[in-house]
Amino acid sequence: QVQLKESGPGLVQPSQTLSLTCTVSGFSLTSNSVHWVRQPPGKGLEWVGAIWSGGSTEYHSALKSRLSISRDTSKSQVFLKMNSLQTEDTAVYFCTKYFDYWGQGVMVTVSS
């Protein structure tokens, strides 16, 4: 069955780089897009970006300068890298297969 699981550090220092991994199973990354969505504590959802089946990427315009999404199809993994982290980046980060299947999310706290 389709599964996605996010992994990464729970705590990141301000100005540092966040690296998250989304490990998927039950579907192929070469046939499906994977999106990242985040949710600050107690707030709404925000689309972060995506990597499409052909490998092209799209990023939220407000995050574009700090964000990179890539993948390793042989390992069924999608990667999110965001640099220059600030406290406003504190959120639960979800990966999702085009919004039908979602990972459980990983809480990332930006704090010194």
Next chain:
Amino acid sequence: DIQMTQSPSSMSASLGDRVTINCQASQDIGKNLIWFQQKPGKSPRPMIYFATTLANGVPSRFSGSRSGSDYSLTIRSLESEDMADYHCLQYKQYPYTFGAGTKLELK
């Protein structure tokens, strides 16, 4: 960016009530809208695709409708398991944008 104005931000209702949640798009998004349900500590669950199509396994008391740039999610007869946050998402244009969410509570 396309703004999705969602209302109300919160509401309380009684079991058996008919409940409607709205999203208004600032630009034409056609039928490129998804409604999600999210319970505390859980991932969003898609409820309605293409503005009006019920997702697999979603009870028939849920429905979606569209009138121009106004989109609605309706729960025909509220049940206790429906207490959750609800979000709309437009995927017509980048960046994809969500509404601010509606918290649905039991009166």
